[in-house]
Amino acid sequence: MTKTKLAGIILGLIGFLIPLVINFPGLSLAGHFAMSIFLMAAIFWMFEAIPIYSTSILVIFSQVILLSTEGIIDYSGIAGYEPESYTRFIATLADPIIILFLGGFVLADASVKYDFDKNLTRILLRPFGDRTAYIMFGLMAVTAALSAFMSNTATTAMMVTVIIPIIARMDPGDPARIGIALSVPFAANIGGIATPIGTPPNAVVIGALNQQGVDVAFSSWMLYATPLALVMLFIAWRVLLWLYPPQADVVTMVLDAKMKTSTHAWILYITFGITVLMWVTEGLHGVRSSIVALFPIAVLTLTSAINKQDIRKLPWEVLWLIAGGIALGISMKETGLAEWMVGGISWDQLSYIMVLVVFGIVALMMSNFLSNTVTASLLIPLALSLATAGILDGVFGMLMIGLVIALSASFAMVLPISTPPNAIAVSTGIIKTKDMIVAGLIIGLVGLLLVLLLAAIYWPFII
16 A cells, blocks of 8 residues: 555544544534545545545445434434435435436447447548648547547547557657647547536536436537537647647548448447437437436347446446445535535625636646546535525526536646546657646636636526
8 A cells, every 4th residue: 555545544534533523513413424424535535545436435335324314323303414214325326317327338338349439430530631730630529529428538548549550650759749649638528528428527516416406408518518618629729739730741541440230230320329319309309318328228238239248347436436426415415514614605705706716716726636526526515505505596506506617627637647538648658747737737727717708608698
């Protein structure tokens, strides 16, 4: 065990004990236990003392033991909290947003199995020709499009195999090699914001909003976030070309694409098309995106297009992580902890826009050093409590601040540890950390500025 992890475990246990030995005026007994769980989870997530998905499971286990009717604490006669059944906490493992992500994972897994992702990439890159600048834009466009419906980590891993032979054809001293290598993780991060299933922070925020009775349709999220993704994709492309201008105008690529024609492959193609179409037209037919997500799960398993070995390889740990974040939000709200925490700050002295600015800046800063999923999991319960406390304007305020947190967190691109796509790109050996810091800082700050501009002039007119 490293010293960092050991320090994380010690600090996490100390954080858990602090609310148990110190009385915080105005906070219920259940609120003290919820604070213990929150501090422990926050520290464990920050230090990654244990795997982050293990921390989420620990959160749910602690809530069952300390906050449920089946737990060890008898809350009868104790004011301030009405405990619920343990099923309230473990049910987050089957929350609708978990099912939505599971459907996305199944589609992505099947796409990889039948080379649909690689062939689609090669087909989509052909129109961009052999100009270096346009090849970079093509790579970014394809990566962003795939990341909107697949894991951005899986998309980056796949696209790295595409860019390596392209970079190998370039002069070793050409700065554009770095630009092309950075274009893939940056585009994956940006593309992920476009849909609810593109990146886990979106799921965390939507799940928390659902718990507050705010339902966000798949198509509605795309209406809010896709324009931002498109604009930021273009800006990121121009920033990379400015920082790493190509020496050679032309790069020769070999793009041979041959789609598989087996029965199972055709089942995947048709299922993929129907699922995506149903997701983006949710506002027309009214079938919730989480219900639509059951369609590929059912079809691909019933037809054996994916088998039990494929199912075992799905990233279940991501689903556990999201469930832990949703459960943490439930306990913080129900015990009054979230309201108590925000009550200590004079939020009413800040304007509505300044509240959004504060959470946007904090989300961006934290996500550069923590997982963006962890950042969203920590911030969204606090942010939503502002709305429930009347500081923000009800449903409108909850949705606005949720969008700001989710989208700001996804623009963390400064360090290799900021997001898995960044780490994958650095592992190629083409990029140095300093390259990522310069480009990532510029793109991240521009992204945050655009998020706040959308919150001021675009979202209020469509929500």
